Amino acid sequence: MTRPDVLEHALTRPGRSITELKEFLRFPSVSSQPGHARDVRRCARWLAEHLRRIGLPDVRVIPTRRHPIVYASWCGAPGRPSVLIYGHYDVQPPEPLAEWRTAPFEPVVRGGSIYARGASDDKGQLFTHIKAIEAYLHTAGRLPVNVRLLFEGEEEIGSPNLLGFVKRNQDLLSCDTAVISDTAMPAEDRPALIFGLRGGLSLEMEVTGPAHDLHSGSFGGAIHNPLQVLCEILAGLHDPDGRVAIPGFYDSVRPVSATARERTAEAAPMDEEVLLNARAPRGWGEPGYTLHERVTIRPALTINGLCGGHCGPGGKGIIPARAIAKLSFRLVPDQDPHHVERLLRQTLSRRTPPTVGVSLRRLSAAFPVVLDRRHPVFRAAARAYEAGFGASPAFLRSGGTIPVVHAFQTILGIPTALVGFGLPDDRIHSPNEHFRLRHLFQGIATSIELLSQLGEFDETRTMRWKRNQADEQVQFRAGSP
Amino acid sequence: MTRPDVLEHALTRPGRSITELKEFLRFPSVSSQPGHARDVRRCARWLAEHLRRIGLPDVRVIPTRRHPIVYASWCGAPGRPSVLIYGHYDVQPPEPLAEWRTAPFEPVVRGGSIYARGASDDKGQLFTHIKAIEAYLHTAGRLPVNVRLLFEGEEEIGSPNLLGFVKRNQDLLSCDTAVISDTAMPAEDRPALIFGLRGGLSLEMEVTGPAHDLHSGSFGGAIHNPLQVLCEILAGLHDPDGRVAIPGFYDSVRPVSATARERTAEAAPMDEEVLLNARAPRGWGEPGYTLHERVTIRPALTINGLCGGHCGPGGKGIIPARAIAKLSFRLVPDQDPHHVERLLRQTLSRRTPPTVGVSLRRLSAAFPVVLDRRHPVFRAAARAYEAGFGASPAFLRSGGTIPVVHAFQTILGIPTALVGFGLPDDRIHSPNEHFRLRHLFQGIATSIELLSQLGEFDETRTMRWKRNQADEQVQFRAGSP
Numbered sequence: 001m002t003r004p005d006v007l008e009h010a011l012t013r014p015g016r017s018i019t020e021l022k023e024f025l026r027f028p029s030v031s032s033q034p035g036h037a038r039d040v041r042r043c044a045r046w047l048a049e050h051l052r053r054i055g056l057p058d059v060r061v062i063p064t065r066r067h068p069i070v071y072a073s074w075c076g077a078p079g080r081p082s083v084l085i086y087g088h089y090d091v092q093p094p095e096p097l098a099e100w101r102t103a104p105f106e107p108v109v110r111g112g113s114i115y116a117r118g119a120s121d122d123k124g125q126l127f128t129h130i131k132a133i134e135a136y137l138h139t140a141g142r143l144p145v146n147v148r149l150l151f152e153g154e155e156e157i158g159s160p161n162l163l164g165f166v167k168r169n170q171d172l173l174s175c176d177t178a179v180i181s182d183t184a185m186p187a188e189d190r191p192a193l194i195f196g197l198r199g200g201l202s203l204e205m206e207v208t209g210p211a212h213d214l215h216s217g218s219f220g221g222a223i224h225n226p227l228q229v230l231c232e233i234l235a236g237l238h239d240p241d242g243r244v245a246i247p248g249f250y251d252s253v254r255p256v257s258a259t260a261r262e263r264t265a266e267a268a269p270m271d272e273e274v275l276l277n278a279r280a281p282r283g284w285g286e287p288g289y290t291l292h293e294r295v296t297i298r299p300a301l302t303i304n305g306l307c308g309g310h311c312g313p314g315g316k317g318i319i320p321a322r323a324i325a326k327l328s329f330r331l332v333p334d335q336d337p338h339h340v341e342r343l344l345r346q347t348l349s350r351r352t353p354p355t356v357g358v359s360l361r362r363l364s365a366a367f368p369v370v371l372d373r374r375h376p377v378f379r380a381a382a383r384a385y386e387a388g389f390g391a392s393p394a395f396l397r398s399g400g401t402i403p404v405v406h407a408f409q410t411i412l413g414i415p416t417a418l419v420g421f422g423l424p425d426d427r428i429h430s431p432n433e434h435f436r437l438r439h440l441f442q443g444i445a446t447s448i449e450l451l452s453q454l455g456e457f458d459e460t461r462t463m464r465w466k467r468n469q470a471d472e473q474v475q476f477r478a479g480s481p
Numbered sequence: 482m483t484r485p486d487v488l489e490h491a492l493t494r495p496g497r498s499i500t501e502l503k504e505f506l507r508f509p510s511v512s513s514q515p516g517h518a519r520d521v522r523r524c525a526r527w528l529a530e531h532l533r534r535i536g537l538p539d540v541r542v543i544p545t546r547r548h549p550i551v552y553a554s555w556c557g558a559p560g561r562p563s564v565l566i567y568g569h570y571d572v573q574p575p576e577p578l579a580e581w582r583t584a585p586f587e588p589v590v591r592g593g594s595i596y597a598r599g600a601s602d603d604k605g606q607l608f609t610h611i612k613a614i615e616a617y618l619h620t621a622g623r624l625p626v627n628v629r630l631l632f633e634g635e636e637e638i639g640s641p642n643l644l645g646f647v648k649r650n651q652d653l654l655s656c657d658t659a660v661i662s663d664t665a666m667p668a669e670d671r672p673a674l675i676f677g678l679r680g681g682l683s684l685e686m687e688v689t690g691p692a693h694d695l696h697s698g699s700f701g702g703a704i705h706n707p708l709q710v711l712c713e714i715l716a717g718l719h720d721p722d723g724r725v726a727i728p729g730f731y732d733s734v735r736p737v738s739a740t741a742r743e744r745t746a747e748a749a750p751m752d753e754e755v756l757l758n759a760r761a762p763r764g765w766g767e768p769g770y771t772l773h774e775r776v777t778i779r780p781a782l783t784i785n786g787l788c789g790g791h792c793g794p795g796g797k798g799i800i801p802a803r804a805i806a807k808l809s810f811r812l813v814p815d816q817d818p819h820h821v822e823r824l825l826r827q828t829l830s831r832r833t834p835p836t837v838g839v840s841l842r843r844l845s846a847a848f849p850v851v852l853d854r855r856h857p858v859f860r861a862a863a864r865a866y867e868a869g870f871g872a873s874p875a876f877l878r879s880g881g882t883i884p885v886v887h888a889f890q891t892i893l894g895i896p897t898a899l900v901g902f903g904l905p906d907d908r909i910h911s912p913n914e915h916f917r918l919r920h921l922f923q924g925i926a927t928s929i930e931l932l933s934q935l936g937e938f939d940e941t942r943t944m945r946w947k948r949n950q951a952d953e954q955v956q957f958r959a960g961s962p
Contacts, residue, residue, distance in 0.1 A: 031795075032793065032794055032795030032796065032797065033793060033794060033795075034794060092797060092798075093791065093793060093797055095791070095793070096694075099693065156798075157795050157796070158796070184699070198698060200698075200798075202796035202798075203796075204796075209761060210759050210760050210761040211760035211761075212580065212760065212908060212911045212912060212913070213577075213910060213911040213912065214759055214761075214910075214911065215881065215909050215910040215911070216781075216783040216785060216809055216811065216910075217679060217681075217776075217811055217879070217880045217881030217882055218665070218758075218776060218879075218880050218881060218905060218909075219755075219759050219761075219776060219880070220776060220781040220782075220783040220809075220811050220880065221723075221766045221767065221775040221776050221779055221780070221781030221783075221811065221880070222755060222759075222764055222765065222766050222772040222773075222775040222776045222781075223759050223761045223764065223765060223766075224761075224765035224766075225783055225784055227715075227784040227785075227786070227787050228715065228716070228719065228783075228784050230712070230787075231711070231712040231713075231715040231716045231784070231787070232712075232716040232719075234708075234709065234712040234716075235709070235712045235713040235715075235716035235717075236716075238709065238713075242702075274700075274703060277699075278691050278695055278700050278703075278704050279691050279692035279693065280690060280691040280692075280695075280700075280704045280705075280836070281835075281836065282835060282836055283703055283704065283836075284703065284704060284705035284834075284836045285702045285703050285704075285705075286702065291703040292703075294702040294703040295698075295699060295700060295701060295702050295703045298702055299702070300697075300701040300702030300703075301701075302697040302701040302702075302706055302709075302798075302799075302800055303706055303708040303709050303712065303790070304697060304708075304790050304791050304796060304797055304798065304799050304800075304801070305708070305789065305790035305791035305792045305797065305799075305801070306708050306711075306712070306787055306788065306789050306790060306792075306804065307787065307788045307789075307792035308786065308787055308788075309784070309785050309786035309787060309807065310574065310576070310785050310786035310807055311786045311787075311788035311805070311807070312513065312514060312574060312576065313513055313514060313515060314512075314513030314514075314638050314844055315513065315638070315639070315683035315684075315685075315785060315807055315809060315844040315845060316513065316573060316574055316637075316785055316786065316807070316910065317573075317637075317681075317683075317783075317785065317809055317882075317910055318783075318785050318786075318910050318911065319783055319785075320785070320786070323787065324792070326790065326791055326792070326796055326797070328697055328701075328796060328798055330697065330698055330701050330702065353765075354762075354763060355761070355762065355763055355764075355765045363795055363796040364796060398698070398699075399698045399699050399700070399701065399702070400696065400698030400699060401698055401798075424699060427693060428696050428699075429694060429695075429696040429697075429797065429798055429799050430693045430694040430695065430696070430799065431693060431694065432693070
């Protein structure tokens, strides 16, 4: 049971919370754009300073090869469990800029939501835990559990340096469980505990043809066009049904039992809901699965970007010298991103005509995860959602990717409670990203209750978690989720 | 026979000619980019002023709906033929800028060539005629023929306003023949008289999917990706052999006789030469034809540009809301660009899946032409080439498109001598465009001799041209070139 004064402290100053979140959102901490590297660093420093201000004693900005990690801890509850709260303060590029109603890094509140790049993914969600911790420290002067905060600046580029950091700092990060708020609920009144995430493999493919752009009058019809080859190769990566047409791609996909699918179907968004959230006229994809299943228990390949030749106004009579595509796979257990990359390379080497060169560069790779939903941390999280949102959460898998969850599972040996406060139409990764203010405050309340629930476990119980965890590992290898 | 003092005047001041050409090349007269509209106008005014300075009495800058036409005439040779000299002072966009060794609009001379956007296409080539006229006016005080100069600022966007201008001003433009230098010779010592040009049809295709970019984790696998649809549609527009896979596309292609093909093969570039000029490792395209034939007597479809989604550094996990492709057809007699557009629209409407929208916008359209190479103007041009380059020209068709040639043929009823001074590796439409200085001066000498040759025809002979022309029209309808 949460102390009422903690909740009151957290929720009676909404204006201050919004002002602080706006400060956080104002940093264009776009991790993928080298021009924003300084902004990412400034954002990390602001975040660290903010954590110090709310009373955390041990706050560090830890440099990596690219963007820094912000780490903080409070270990004033010996004998209580330790919780690792992860979030990311980097954001997706804001482009296309012309489609934003208000500037992406000038946050505004409109219709009960705060609009800015990163509002939902993940600054706004991450902020709920900061406000919960602040409320405890400013009222009780202590937290019900030990906490370690790990906020990274590279999630949107596939966490290239975080996994090494986790490996090298297992003692620093030693905890009983992790908590992450970086996922979505199916709808406003339907919270969800996410027990599975798709993995990711992000690649850049380049097709090179003639040494320089050619006049399409002088050479059109006689020289193979890199753009055309790129289209042919990409078109060939799906069969007409919408399945990925890379031999071997589905071989290691772990089947999901009919029972598990039925159980999920009760709580999962219907096709109509998925389409409404996508604002798309109709669905597409692999036959035999609902739209929700296609984005959770089935893998996918998406072309994220394609460019080559002339894209300005009017026409330009050229055969471009090269063309580039950005691709990303979303993978499910037990697909291994490195193996999928090898399969793609084999397919490309078979399908590349002798007229052009094709090269592939990996941008990031992340393993898929499925967590054992019977783990006690999920019960604590479910009770927290009930307190924050007045509803029991559904257990669902998500289509997204959070690379660190697999690292927590395999390196630290701990589960992660994916307690998301976003909504499917928050337009994350898209123009006009926003986060419901209601969810900001319900999220804070949920976090406060979650810390309280976790605090009620004693060390003996914690040990039982660890034993459970060992069982879980066995189950992971043996069965289906 | 050209008067020696005319040649001497033209060729003994190379430094001045180069300085003037550099001034002309410094204008970024990029017709397709609205941001350069003022530069196009400034370039037109400079050109007009230059024509006045060399002594032409009647110079006009004629506004159109977009970029102005520069017109000038000298009609001081009554009873002599009239020659319409056409060129274009607009240029292609200079992008990609990073690939230029020196800035595209800061002309420099390097290794015997002048480097700048427009150096070969078409400012440098157009300039040869201006220098030839100047040499006559400054030495003899007169020209051997009447001339009308027509320099447009919209060739690179498909001459949208010139055809209407020609239609409305048939009296102003009334001439016995046209002369254009806007094509290439097969190699340095091998001039070519071009007797055929491919037509063009330039289009922008847009595929639209969801109302805004979607997170590819949340939706990848369930929502059709406009980029993927675009790739599938574009890949389907060629069959695996390299033929255009639009039903009916080849129906109106006029066959070329085996004799005509053999005759051309003797003078045409070999496959190896085409590849050398393209700096491409090997050829591609429609089976049964040489590379030169594929770009001259056969039509082609080229993707000139493709863009959608994320093209910046790193990855971005999105399904983009839309994707755009720039396409252009090169057409041969008797293909009609408007009919080809209808065929494409039919094909697209059959191949567009119900998950997306596809729209098509025409950017420009031009008819293909074949000229009767027995016309006497070609004999005059051949003698001019002999004088300027010391070699008889080959008779070849070109793969390029000059929209106005069809208008001269059908509206004014006159043939065009396509007396090109470019080379296949001038990198027109590409970074590091350049023009050989040797060809600039040999071009001036050729133009001087051509005007002289044309001046030797008397009015009786001119009348015979016109009768020939009537025959030609009949032949055009009936036979093959």
